[in-house]
Amino acid sequence: xxxxxxxxxxxxxxxxxxxxxxxxxxxxxxxxxxxxxxxxxxxxxxxxxxxxxxxxxxxxxxxxxxxxxxxxxxxxxxxxxxxxxxxxxxxxxxx
Amino acid sequence: xxxxxxxxxxxxxxxxxxxxxxxxxxxxxxxxxxxxxxxxxxxxxxxxxxxxxxxxxxxxxxxxxxxxxxxxxxxxxxxxxxxxxxxxxxxxxxxxxxxxxxxxxxxxxxxxxxxxxxxxxxxxxxxxxxxxxxxxxxxxxxxxxxxxxxxxxxxxxxxxxxxxxxxxxxxxxxxxxxxxxxxxxxxxxxxxxxxxxxxxxxxxxxxxxxxxxxxxxxxxxxxxxxxxxxxxxxxxxxxxxxxxxxxxxxxxxxxxxxxxxxxxxxxxxxxxxxxxxxxxxxxxxxxxxxxxxxxxxxxxxxxxxxxxxxxxxxxxxxxxxxxxxxxxxxxxxxxxxxxxxxxxxxxxxxxxxxxxxxxxxxxxxxxxxxxxxxxxxxxxxxxxxxxxxxxxxxxxxxxxxxxxxxxxxxxxxxxxxxxxxxxxxxxxxxxxxxxxxxxxxxxxxxxxxxxxxxxxxxxxxxxxxxxxxxxxxxxxxxxxxxxxx
Numbered sequence: 348x349x350x351x352x353x354x355x356x357x358x359x360x361x362x363x364x365x366x367x368x369x370x371x372x373x374x375x376x377x378x379x380x381x382x383x384x385x386x387x388x389x390x391x392x393x394x395x396x397x398x399x400x401x402x403x404x405x406x407x408x409x410x411x412x413x414x415x416x417x418x419x420x421x422x423x424x425x426x427x428x429x430x431x432x433x434x435x436x437x438x439x440x441x442x
Numbered sequence: 443x444x445x446x447x448x449x450x451x452x453x454x455x456x457x458x459x460x461x462x463x464x465x466x467x468x469x470x471x472x473x474x475x476x477x478x479x480x481x482x483x484x485x486x487x488x489x490x491x492x493x494x495x496x497x498x499x500x501x502x503x504x505x506x507x508x509x510x511x512x513x514x515x516x517x518x519x520x521x522x523x524x525x526x527x528x529x530x531x532x533x534x535x536x537x538x539x540x541x542x543x544x545x546x547x548x549x550x551x552x553x554x555x556x557x558x559x560x561x562x563x564x565x566x567x568x569x570x571x572x573x574x575x576x577x578x579x580x581x582x583x584x585x586x587x588x589x590x591x592x593x594x595x596x597x598x599x600x601x602x603x604x605x606x607x608x609x610x611x612x613x614x615x616x617x618x619x620x621x622x623x624x625x626x627x628x629x630x631x632x633x634x635x636x637x638x639x640x641x642x643x644x645x646x647x648x649x650x651x652x653x654x655x656x657x658x659x660x661x662x663x664x665x666x667x668x669x670x671x672x673x674x675x676x677x678x679x680x681x682x683x684x685x686x687x688x689x690x691x692x693x694x695x696x697x698x699x700x701x702x703x704x705x706x707x708x709x710x711x712x713x714x715x716x717x718x719x720x721x722x723x724x725x726x727x728x729x730x731x732x733x734x735x736x737x738x739x740x741x742x743x744x745x746x747x748x749x750x751x752x753x754x755x756x757x758x759x760x761x762x763x764x765x766x767x768x769x770x771x772x773x774x775x776x777x778x779x780x781x782x783x784x785x786x787x788x789x790x791x792x793x794x795x796x797x798x799x800x801x802x803x804x805x806x807x808x809x810x811x812x813x814x815x816x817x818x819x820x821x822x823x824x825x826x827x828x829x830x831x832x833x834x835x836x837x838x839x840x841x842x843x844x845x846x847x848x849x850x851x852x853x854x855x856x857x858x859x860x861x862x863x864x865x866x867x868x869x870x871x872x873x874x875x876x877x878x879x880x881x882x883x884x885x886x887x888x889x890x891x892x893x894x895x896x897x898x899x900x901x902x903x904x905x906x907x908x909x910x911x912x913x914x915x916x917x918x919x920x921x922x923x924x925x926x927x
Contacts, residue, residue, distance in 0.1 A: 350802075354802075355798075358798045358801050358802050358805070359798065361801045361805060362757065362785070362794075362797050362798050362801040363764070363778070363781045363782050363785055364782060364785045364786045364789070364794055364797065364798065365782040365783055365785070365786035366786065374794075374795065374798065377795055377856055378795070378798065378799065378802075380856070380857055381749060381795075381799060381856060381857060381860075384745075384746060384749070384857050384860075385746045385749055385750060385812070386746075387742070387743065387746045388743055388746050388747065388750075388815055388816065388819055389815075391740075391743065391819060391822070393815060393818035393819060393822070396818040396819075396821050396822060397818070397821060398814055398817030398818045398820075398821060399817055399818075399820040399821035399824055400648075400817060401648060401678070402634050402648065402824065402871075402872060402873025403634055403635045403678045403680055403873065405635070405678075405680055407677055408674075408677070410674065419541075422541040422542075423541075423767075425539070425541060426537070426538055426539060426541075426767070426768035426769070427766065427767055427768060428765060428766075428768075428769070428770070428771035429771065435766050435767060437766055437777055437780070438774060438775070438776050438777050438779075438780050439776070440776070440777050
């Protein structure tokens with residue numbers, strides 16, 4: 348299989364990364380060589396294999412649902428590129 | 443004492459504890475050498491004057507019972523440090539100042555260490571040469587124009603250049619062990635779940651682990667003792683009994699069974715690596731270990747598996763960088779335009795490539811063919827190790843298929859760059875611990891490393907094997923200080 352420019356446009360949209368024509372061609376080339384390498388996996392029959400989702404053979408621990416961080420509004424907002432003290436500011440979404 | 447910076451961590455701790463040296467002496471020595479080493483480009487952020495102040499404060503009321511009493515230390519810029527800029531080597535986090543501390547670094551400062559600064563790394567730890575960093579290439583102290591490896595390239599260079607007595611890196615597919623091998627230093631990737639991932643900028647969450655990088659095996663054992671801890675803040679942290687790794691260190695490895703996997707004899711591997719491996723086998727025998735041939739039949743499938751699993755997890759983890767909550771923001775006509783411009787201007791080429799691979803393999807219609815398939819092969823790879831460990835205690839392999847390469851040499855060919863991690867990646871997929879120790883030089887005088895892979899949670903076992911072999915190898919790094927004018 349091969350990744351064409353249409354597919355690149357589609358992935359770019361899903362990833363929310365702007366890709367111009369020139370970049371798209373380079374990416375298509377790179378991704379094709381990477382997928383050619385990845386497709387080696389198809390040599391293996393894995394019909395009866397259970398997928399491995401975690402190497403940590405442990406069950407997730409439960410804890411009581413308590414509020415541990417209080418009054419950290421300032422800390423949360425501190426690194427935002429734009430805010431008005433209480434809120435993150437983004438470009439207008441509702442006309 | 444002019445030779446402070448050439449001392450190992452263990453020696454420095456001893457000299458501070460016996461009051462032969464003060465924390466201020468030691469800190470100033472490493473700061474002075476770091477100041478003269480700008481050409482290596484190891485630091486992204488320096489915190490030198492604060493470090494000297496902290497050292498003075500330590501000396502006023504020294505607590506000599508701590509494990510790292512007044513020891514200065516620079517760390518990879520992937521660990522969040524409270525009130526100190528943390529960039530992950532990316533433009534998108536250029537102005538990010540964490541309001542909290544990672545658990546691993548918290549443990550380190552709690553034992554008395556002092557932060558020198560934050561070290562360069564590949565952007566979001568995605569790379570094998572430190573060339574993907576937004577903050578520029580790092581030079582390998584071994585030779586000018588040589589990559590230090592990656593992604594913990596700044597850590598490895600600062601360590602081997604003696605700008606820090608010890609450091610920490612992170613390892614997702616070899617990012618501690620490969621740079622350690624390229625710079626003639628020791629690097630340990632612990633078992634998945636040993637060291638908390640809390641506060642480490644996430645790359646691929648099912649693979650990422652923090653670990654020590656040092657001049658000697660003993661130093662790594664000591665630092666592992668400090669950073670390995672159960673942490674409620676990391677849901678994959680594992681609550682197991684941790685050893686006193688440095689205290690329990692022994693060179694007695696008589697009768698230990700070491701496996702040699704035939705699949706690691708890859709096509710086109712330089713003769714020097716083959717010979718290094720043979721020498722390693724002899725050293726292990728000399729130490730009293732028993733050598734056993736083993737097979738890890740799915741080794742060849744580890745890299746393709748990794749290049750599905752890691753980008754998939756990365757694409758999900760990096761979705762948080764949207765220009766809203768923190769980090770760089772580009773101007774856009776509307777919200778979507780702002781997202782798309784922020785991410786295309788804020789991320790470098792390799793990170794964008796991996797996000798797009800990850801997005802693709804998780805997308806509708808391709809999930810089963812790629813992601814699910816990779817998870818199944820990952821199971822087969824883990825099964826290989828489980829099977830081998832019925833017969834052996836540890837596995838010995840080369841750390842990398844070559845010595846350090848030139849800056850720019852592999853930059854335009856992602857697949858040839860990825861092949862660097864061929865011996866290290868299977869370990870992350872199986873969640874095992876592994877250590878790389880310097881074991882020889884190639885014809886150009888560049889260092890080569892050997893890797894010892896252990897059973898899960900058996901860090902002590904591989905540290906002991908490495909400790910015994912280190913003694914036999916008696917490796918000396920050839921560093922000329924070429925960058926110091």
